[in-house]
Amino acid sequence: MCGLFGLLVGSFLNVVIWRVPRKESVVRPPSHCPACDAEVRPYDNVPVVSWLVLRGRCRDCGMHIPARYPLVELACGVLWAALGARFAGSWALPAFLVLGAGLLALSVIDLEHYLLPNRIVYPLGIACAALLAAAALADGDPSRWVRALLGAAVAFAAFFVIHVVAPRGMGFGDVRLSFVLGLALGWLGWGFVALGLFLGFLYGAVVGAGLIATRIKSRREHVPFGPFLAAGTLTAALWGQAILDWYLHR
Ligand SMILES: [Zn+2]
Known part of the structure; x- marks a missing residue:
């Protein structure tokens, strides 16, 4: 359970990792491609899976999406699963x-x-x-x-x-x-x-x-x-x- 939530949180962390050093808001606007500005569709926002389905490219402009994105999601999922097991109860x-x-x-x-x-x-x-x-x-x-x-x-x-x-x-x-x-x-x-x-x-x-x-x-x-x-x-x-x-x- 923690691992699954961790994947979703990892997706949010990618937003934080991109925007906070650039002094942008982490809430607005919704996730968009930094190259073509197209908004990320909800079905393209599934942790790890979407990156694999899209083969690491933006659906609209084909810009390369770094492997860092699914890796951060995966890392957060694994970390949360481990913490969930360690601190259960x-x-x-x-x-x-x-x-x-x-x-x-x-x-x-x-x-x-x-x-x-x-x-x-x-x-x-x-x-x-x-x-x-x-x-x-x-x-x-x-x-x-x-x-x-x-x-x-x-x-x-x-x-x-x-x-x-x-x-x-x-x-x-x-x-x-x-x-x-x-x-x-x-x-x-x-x-x-x-x-x-x-x-x-x-x-x-x-x-x-x-x-x-x-x-x-x-x-x-x-x-x-x-x-x-x-x-x-x-x-x-x-x-x-x-x-x-x-x-x-x-
Ligand atoms: Zn794009």
Whole structure:
């Protein structure tokens, strides 16, 4: 169920990914082809399937539609299915679904524009904080929400220090994002805060070293950090307990 909804949400994320960095409204006008302006027909707006049926071309002008569109939809469907399985029966499920969708959109935008727009980071932080507060109330355990806020504050402070020491390596967008990551990880526990942020740095270091070794990127070129931070936090949210158990009891 979550996976199916995830496909539809992924379709909306494609709108967000295209329009937010271009400072356009995500609500109006309805989806249209950027080349010929033709409005996308409802039956051509079915996630993944429509792109395959149209073989990656606009029905009206034949312009190439990048494979990124069905891939984002598919990624969101898989991510939501995984989160649905992980947080089944938990009041925190809505918060983590919103987090997953937000992090997916931010990652694609960061890869393309080297930017983590405030227009996504701020609403994402507020939505997650509100949904986790509701979950804490439903669980009758307000201390979890306090720990989430503390996790957010600790992550923000740590990233702020790194940003001051090495502003080239970490932009202020990453610092703002760390607040949202710390919030979700703090809800899960302090071990998750440490694990999720550590994995973000680990992914960034491994992929960064790989890109330099294969000469795809030079040492001086900028590699966006947001996607790695997002992947680290989502790894911890989905499989953190198993990783922490393995690490602490081996
Ligand atoms: Zn067109």
